[in-house]
Amino acid sequence: MKRSVAILSSAVLVVALMAGCGGKAEEAKQETKTPANQTDGSNQAANDPLVQFPKLTLPYAADQKAVVVEYQGGTVTGKEFEEFLRVINFMNPQQGTMIEMADSNALKAFAREYTATKVLASRSDEAMKKESKELAEKTFDKIKTQYMSFLGKDEAQFTKLMEGQGVTKDMIINQMDLINQSINVMKKNIDDATLKQTYDQMDKASRTVASVRHILISTEKRTPEEALKISNDLVARLKKGEDFAKLATEFTDDPGSKESGGLYENADVTQWVPEFKEASLTQKVGEVGPPVKTNFGYHIIKVENRKEKTFDEMKEQLRASSLEKAYDTFAKSELDKLISKFNIPQSKNDAPAKK
Numbered sequence: 001m002k003r004s005v006a007i008l009s010s011a012v013l014v015v016a017l018m019a020g021c022g023g024k025a026e027e028a029k030q031e032t033k034t035p036a037n038q039t040d041g042s043n044q045a046a047n048d049p050l051v052q053f054p055k056l057t058l059p060y061a062a063d064q065k066a067v068v069v070e071y072q073g074g075t076v077t078g079k080e081f082e083e084f085l086r087v088i089n090f091m092n093p094q095q096g097t098m099i100e101m102a103d104s105n106a107l108k109a110f111a112r113e114y115t116a117t118k119v120l121a122s123r124s125d126e127a128m129k130k131e132s133k134e135l136a137e138k139t140f141d142k143i144k145t146q147y148m149s150f151l152g153k154d155e156a157q158f159t160k161l162m163e164g165q166g167v168t169k170d171m172i173i174n175q176m177d178l179i180n181q182s183i184n185v186m187k188k189n190i191d192d193a194t195l196k197q198t199y200d201q202m203d204k205a206s207r208t209v210a211s212v213r214h215i216l217i218s219t220e221k222r223t224p225e226e227a228l229k230i231s232n233d234l235v236a237r238l239k240k241g242e243d244f245a246k247l248a249t250e251f252t253d254d255p256g257s258k259e260s261g262g263l264y265e266n267a268d269v270t271q272w273v274p275e276f277k278e279a280s281l282t283q284k285v286g287e288v289g290p291p292v293k294t295n296f297g298y299h300i301i302k303v304e305n306r307k308e309k310t311f312d313e314m315k316e317q318l319r320a321s322s323l324e325k326a327y328d329t330f331a332k333s334e335l336d337k338l339i340s341k342f343n344i345p346q347s348k349n350d351a352p353a354k355k
Helices: 010-030 078-091 093-100 104-121 126-150 155-165 169-187 192-201 224-239 244-251 274-282 311-338
Strands: 067-071 074-077 208-218 263-268 292-294 297-308 339-342
Touching: 067 078, 067 104, 074 078, 074 104, 078 093, 078 104, 078 155, 078 169, 104 169, 104 311, 104 339, 126 155, 126 169, 169 311, 192 311, 208 224, 208 244, 208 274, 224 244, 224 297, 274 292, 274 297, 311 339
Parallel strands: none
Antiparallel strands: 067 074, 067 339, 208 263, 208 297, 292 297
């Protein structure tokens, strides 16, 4: 399981919340069922903004006094674990869906993750703790503002929302404080000089972003010869001055860019297949190139702009990547040696035992 919470910055948490709430809002339009924190039988459920945020249903019978994880120097109690899961759901509703669907193995991964956060946070110094707490309070305010935008800026509704979610302001801030402390501990060895060294060792492609407009003529339902002929005909039309976006909308077989007139804007070129990436890196900006063959078919490509990102532009991206690596190193080399026992409650999502 990729670490879901502990290395997210406050900005990412707010963005994640926005994305999750948007999805919940759409679901609410489709399903007007009463959430767990509302009164059954209400005729106003469809118009109640709290419908967007149903209470997290844990996939196991919670025992708050139980010890879920035993590790060198401490334990994770059932109460702590439940609070962790509920705060994750509050900060990022999409994670809440994963929690509700989790089997015992997935719950173990969440518990392991929370244990890692506690262990790393225990290594923070006083300056880190002060900074972490201040950031947690600011982040809570950002998240509150985001929720309030969905709740008509109604303070009473926000209070009701937290009550329905089973969380409190202190609970949320304390969990974010732990997260921030764990980040700060890992950040200690990731200074700008280290990041600059990483940047300097990257190849040009890894530092390049481009806005590329393209038309895909797929070979899935036509022969390569047929696809190439169509592609060449379109190249000829484009060179005569026809509008690229219009032709892309009409002819492309790429659903991901059809509605945008074939445009992928300011994208990392490394995400594309080798032939497409090479054309994006080398083709003259502003000109329509010859058809480029990939496993998908033929692509007609026009590079609208291309730039190599500076170190300052990439610094925070590199820092996030370095934090991922630092956490992976800690998890693989230390964490499992520190954990002596898991007592994970059985999930209702576990597959039935084979007879």
